[in-house]
Amino acid sequence: MARSGMNTSGATLDPDVPKKKLSKESFRQGLRIFRFTLPYRAKFVLGTVLLTLSSASTMAFPWLIGKLADAASGNPVVLPNGMSVSINQIATAFAGLILLQGLFSFGRIWFFTQVSEFTVRDIRQALYRKFVTLPIPYFEKNRVGAITSRITSDVGIIQDSFSLTLAELFRQVTTLLAGIVFIMVVSVKLSLFMLLTFPPIVVLAMVFGKKIRGLAKTTQDELAKTNVIVEETLQGINTVKAFTNEQFETQRYTASLSNTVRAALKSNLYRGGFVSFVIIGLFGGIVLVLWRAATLVQAGQMTIGDLTQFALYTMFIGASVAGLGELYGKVQSTLGASERILEILDEPTEPTHQPGAQPVQLQGNIAYEHVAFQYPTRPDLTVLQDITFSIRAGEKIALVGPSGAGKSTIVQLLMQFYELSGGQITVDGRPIQSYDLTELRRHIGIVPQETILFGGSIRENIAYGKTNATDEEIMQAARKANAWQFISSFPEGLDTLVGERGIKLSGGQRQRIAIARAILKNPAILLLDEATSALDSESEKLVQQAMDELMQHRTSIIIAHRLSTIRKVDKILVIDGGRIVEQGTHEELAHNDNGLYANLLKLQFEMS
Ligand SMILES: Nc1ncnc2c1ncn2[C@@H]1O[C@H](COP(=O)(O)OP(=O)(O)OP(=O)(O)O)[C@@H](O)[C@H]1O
Numbered sequence: 001m002a003r004s005g006m007n008t009s010g011a012t013l014d015p016d017v018p019k020k021k022l023s024k025e026s027f028r029q030g031l032r033i034f035r036f037t038l039p040y041r042a043k044f045v046l047g048t049v050l051l052t053l054s055s056a057s058t059m060a061f062p063w064l065i066g067k068l069a070d071a072a073s074g075n076p077v078v079l080p081n082g083m084s085v086s087i088n089q090i091a092t093a094f095a096g097l098i099l100l101q102g103l104f105s106f107g108r109i110w111f112f113t114q115v116s117e118f119t120v121r122d123i124r125q126a127l128y129r130k131f132v133t134l135p136i137p138y139f140e141k142n143r144v145g146a147i148t149s150r151i152t153s154d155v156g157i158i159q160d161s162f163s164l165t166l167a168e169l170f171r172q173v174t175t176l177l178a179g180i181v182f183i184m185v186v187s188v189k190l191s192l193f194m195l196l197t198f199p200p201i202v203v204l205a206m207v208f209g210k211k212i213r214g215l216a217k218t219t220q221d222e223l224a225k226t227n228v229i230v231e232e233t234l235q236g237i238n239t240v241k242a243f244t245n246e247q248f249e250t251q252r253y254t255a256s257l258s259n260t261v262r263a264a265l266k267s268n269l270y271r272g273g274f275v276s277f278v279i280i281g282l283f284g285g286i287v288l289v290l291w292r293a294a295t296l297v298q299a300g301q302m303t304i305g306d307l308t309q310f311a312l313y314t315m316f317i318g319a320s321v322a323g324l325g326e327l328y329g330k331v332q333s334t335l336g337a338s339e340r341i342l343e344i345l346d347e348p349t350e351p352t353h354q355p356g357a358q359p360v361q362l363q364g365n366i367a368y369e370h371v372a373f374q375y376p377t378r379p380d381l382t383v384l385q386d387i388t389f390s391i392r393a394g395e396k397i398a399l400v401g402p403s404g405a406g407k408s409t410i411v412q413l414l415m416q417f418y419e420l421s422g423g424q425i426t427v428d429g430r431p432i433q434s435y436d437l438t439e440l441r442r443h444i445g446i447v448p449q450e451t452i453l454f455g456g457s458i459r460e461n462i463a464y465g466k467t468n469a470t471d472e473e474i475m476q477a478a479r480k481a482n483a484w485q486f487i488s489s490f491p492e493g494l495d496t497l498v499g500e501r502g503i504k505l506s507g508g509q510r511q512r513i514a515i516a517r518a519i520l521k522n523p524a525i526l527l528l529d530e531a532t533s534a535l536d537s538e539s540e541k542l543v544q545q546a547m548d549e550l551m552q553h554r555t556s557i558i559i560a561h562r563l564s565t566i567r568k569v570d571k572i573l574v575i576d577g578g579r580i581v582e583q584g585t586h587e588e589l590a591h592n593d594n595g596l597y598a599n600l601l602k603l604q605f606e607m608s
Pocket of ligand 1: 377401405406
């Protein structure tokens with residue numbers, strides 16, 4: 001039956017996922033998700049057998065009840081072999097059947113839930129493995145929320161369908177077919193009468209139901225709009241107040257609420273109509289059939305037992321038709337969900353962790369040759385053009401230039417986060433694409449502008465650079481990174497929790513954790529992105545010392561925002577508008593009065 005999708009206090013009952021039109025193709029696609037159940041097929045088959053048995057025993061109930069009614073009303077109940085049976089014997093058989101039915105149901109649930117739990121675990125695992133190996137551009141083209149809902153709500157729908165929907169579908173279809181056969185056996189005349197009366201009512205009810213679902217969706221959309229107003233304005237409450245728009249926003253919200261109520265009332269008008277239609281149509285139909293049945297009993301063409309059986313089977317049929325209507329929607333969502341899941345699983349991944357990849361040792365010679373680049377999400381914007389430079393192993397270079405010049409992009413390309421649009425990058429003379437991606441990245445360490453700490457202890461966060469590091473190694477790295485001092489001042493030391501649920505570290509402290517991570521990783525090549533936000537001078541000094549320590553004997557590329565920190569580097573590349581506009585040592589560039597670097601220096605000098 002049509003379940004209205006929501007109430008107006010905001011709880012959305014149906015996940016707002018697009019449904020899939022049922023077609024041969026969508027079925028064929030959707031069924032591919034079944035490959036995840038293959039390892040558990042034995043359990044699945046067992047569950048199906050038990051389900052068949054339990055459905056069959058349910059179907060025997062009305063038959064036995066009819067026999068009881070016959071025996072009670074004095075019609076002798078005779079077995080095919082001519083033996084007549086008593087009420088007690090029928091009741092005993094009934095009790096036995098109920099017992100069996102209980103066991104069958106238990107077994108069915110037990111086996112089907114195992115299949116669904118294991119299958120869903122495998123699907124989630126496959127999805128997660130896929131997520132982390134998808135190339136970076138994928139995450140720029142798709143919202144993270146949309147991606148994570150694949151692993152939560154879509155997989156949830158699949159779980160439902162393996163544990164419930166499939167079984168229900170099977171049961172309802174068999175009940176419907178068997179029910180029709182049974183009523184035909186009881187009385188062909190009455191069955192034909194019933195089948196002419198009910199299906200038109202059911203079809204009408206389904207059309208009605210669809211209309212109501214459409215209206216419920218409209219209400220849902222209207223409500224979503226009101227929620228957007230609340231969220232936006234509360235998040236930007238400072239702006240609302242600064243512009244003294246409290247009244248305006250309240251009016252806007254009220255107007256949106258009125259729309260919601262209007263939509264909800266319309267939807268409920270139809271719902272009311274639907275309920276009275278069901279009462280009048282359905283119960284009217286039942287009265288009609290009962291009237292016909294009564295005349296048949298009176299004419300001696302049916303017994304009371306037959307009538308009871310007939311009525312009960314009819315109820316079964318009615319329930320299964322109604323159930324099938326609801327299942328239709330569930331099958332649609334399941335197909336939609338499995339298609340979206342399979343779509344992600346079919347996405348090409350980065351070539352990481354290739355089988356048979358040889359470990360490589362890198363010297364750290366880097367060369368960029370005429371590198372050109374556009375971001376895949378903005379193909380019309382040339383971010384880098386003709387970038388050519390080289391660094392010998394152990395040298396340090398700095399990239400400077402205005403914001404948006406392309407410095408971070410140059411560095412990211414070395415990690416192969418994106419494909420080049422032109423030119424090539426080599427490491428130790430080999431194009432970077434020829435390396436196994438994991439092997440290449442293993443030798444590159446980064447200290448980003450903004451260090452992301454994962455929820456967990458400081459120990460875990462440092463060990464992110466080398467997951468099997470010993471405590472001794474972690475402490476040593478922390479010392480070299482000038483981080484040990486503040487870590488040991490916490491009562492819980494390395495076990496101090498950081499991240500969302502833990503304490504908040506200062507910018508300088510987080511950077512030093514990032515440096516400790518990189519020290520543990522011990523890479524041949526280092527990419528350092530200086531924080532733009534200035535640290536206090538004490539913290540600055542500690543971070544700088546730690547960076548110097550980290551850079552020793554490694555090829556390093558530094559994205560510098562504060563020019564004071566890069567006087568000692570071997571070469572400075574000045575980037576502007578995606579090109580290298582100047583290069584040389586600090587001394588050389590500082591004396592080129594018309595140069596961009598000299599100007600930047602002057603600017604920073606004036607500012608400080
Ligand atoms: N992921 C991305 N997708 C699309 N465009 C991007 C992306 N990242 C950066 N850009 C664009 O590429 C250009 C270069 O950005 P980049 O971050 O490399 O500059 P930057 O010199 O490092 O700047 P800053 O000093 O402010 O960090 C900018 O125009 C920016 O808008």
